[in-house]
Amino acid sequence: MNKTYRIINPGYDNQAKQFIRAQGNFLFDQNDQPFIDLVMGAGSLILGHSDKVVVEKIKQQSEKSSLFLQNNPSVQALSNKVAQLIPCELINQIYCNTGSEATQRAVRLARAATGKTHIASFQGGWHGMNEWTLLDDGGRFGQSTVRADNGIPKVALEYSLLLPYNDDAVWQIIDKNAKQLAAIIIEPLQGSNPQPDIYPFLSKLTEYCQNLGILVIFDEIITGFRVDPGGAASLMNLKPDIVTYGKVLGGGLPLGLVAFTEQVFAKTFADKNKQILTGGTFSANPISATAGLATLEQLTPQTYAKIKGLTSFFLNELNQAFQNNNINFHADGSGSINRIYFTDQKIKNRQQRDGFEISAEKQTKFRALMVQQGVLWPTNGIVCMPASQK
Numbered sequence: 140m141n142k143t144y145r146i147i148n149p150g151y152d153n154q155a156k157q158f159i160r161a162q163g164n165f166l167f168d169q170n171d172q173p174f175i176d177l178v179m180g181a182g183s184l185i186l187g188h189s190d191k192v193v194v195e196k197i198k199q200q201s202e203k204s205s206l207f208l209q210n211n212p213s214v215q216a217l218s219n220k221v222a223q224l225i226p227c228e229l230i231n232q233i234y235c236n237t238g239s240e241a242t243q244r245a246v247r248l249a250r251a252a253t254g255k256t257h258i259a260s261f262q263g264g265w266h267g268m269n270e271w272t273l274l275d276d277g278g279r280f281g282q283s284t285v286r287a288d289n290g291i292p293k294v295a296l297e298y299s300l301l302l303p304y305n306d307d308a309v310w311q312i313i314d315k316n317a318k319q320l321a322a323i324i325i326e327p328l329q330g331s332n333p334q335p336d337i338y339p340f341l342s343k344l345t346e347y348c349q350n351l352g353i354l355v356i357f358d359e360i361i362t363g364f365r366v367d368p369g370g371a372a373s374l375m376n377l378k379p380d381i382v383t384y385g386k387v388l389g390g391g392l393p394l395g396l397v398a399f400t401e402q403v404f405a406k407t408f409a410d411k412n413k414q415i416l417t418g419g420t421f422s423a424n425p426i427s428a429t430a431g432l433a434t435l436e437q438l439t440p441q442t443y444a445k446i447k448g449l450t451s452f453f454l455n456e457l458n459q460a461f462q463n464n465n466i467n468f469h470a471d472g473s474g475s476i477n478r479i480y481f482t483d484q485k486i487k488n489r490q491q492r493d494g495f496e497i498s499a500e501k502q503t504k505f506r507a508l509m510v511q512q513g514v515l516w517p518t519n520g521i522v523c524m525p526a527s528q529k
């Protein structure tokens with residue numbers, strides 16, 4: 140007999156189809172009908188679905204063990220690989236299970252290191268389900284700022300600050316709040332507006348904050364191992380104090396990582412007067428680590444070249460089609476992180492995007508029409524290209 144039940148996951152409810160298997164660039168429904176997948180595990184599946192090597196390694200590891208509750212050889216091997224890729228100052232690594240956990244750990248670490256309370260994030264940014272950065276929804280799920288704050292105590296929001304993105308109004312706000320601000324967290328490239336012209340702003344922000352004793356957290360959960368083998372900090376030669384990773388790092392399985400400098404370590408775990416909680420049942424998961432390592436090991440210069448080639452093809456075809464059909468949209472982004480801007484205006488930040496783009500309803504209709512054409516378009520609009528070409 141069927142029991143009544145309800146799965147509550149509004150983010151997934153809007154999906155147009157149910158898929159039962161996936162391979163490479165394709166998802167397949169119950170009738171084995173293929174759909175091109177532009178969601179790619181929200182950017183996690185950089186090699187495409189069910190990569191043969193990753194699948195084989197997962198099988199082998201699951202036969203050995205799925206859980207040790209110890210730092211095990213798989214985690215050690217992944218850490219060693221990660222240390223070779225990310226900026227060399229970030230020698231301390233804390234594992235957890237998701238991006239949201241990583242940003243939450245990073246925030247705790249920043250508060251413990253500085254003894255300060257407040258955390259600032261940027262309009263249009265997204266750092267997962269972490270209470271401290273939910274002053275807006277990251278511009279991913281519709282237009283205009285949404286305070287997704289029910290269930291979050293007011294006091295948590297009072298310790299959070301929302302900053303204007305890529306905007307010189309920010310410096311005065313930082314000055315005013317410097318005494319309370321433990322850290323500023325920022326996506327080096329925002330999924331809601333992945334534009335490479337952010338470098339001067341990021342560079343100034345890092346220096347400005349560090350001069351005021353505010354820690355800088357780069358949230359590289361999308362950009363890590365994607366925009367460059369060492370992520371955006373490495374690509375731009377910037378020196379954040381703390382960096383969070385996820386998505387690609389887990390090779391399609393749940394995994395999060397917080398990496399941080401010796402200076403932060405000295406003020407936290409090395410300080411005998413401080414006790415900071417981290418860890419958890421699955422915080423050195425050998426299967427996730429194995430999938431992650433099998434993925435990172437395949438990210439060779441040739442792999443990045445394939446991703447670049449597919450990205451250029453995707454953008455050129457779209458922009459050509461818009462032009463040929465007199466449609467005022469453009470497709471653009473940075474590296475393999477792209478989106479359609481449903482406007483022909485150049486966008487500086489998410490507020491401008493909301494102002495210029497066609498309505499959220501029309502964008503939803505666009506996604507529904509794409510499904511009819513056999514293409515699954517991400518609800519948050521972020522298209523992360525994979526290396527897979529089939």
Ligand SMILES: Cc1ncc(COP(=O)(O)O)c(C=O)c1O
Binds near residue numbers: 326330
């Ligand atoms: C930049 C960024 N940070 C954090 C997160 C949260 O990661 P997770 O969904 O694994 O909790 C995401 C997820 O989309 C993200 O894009």
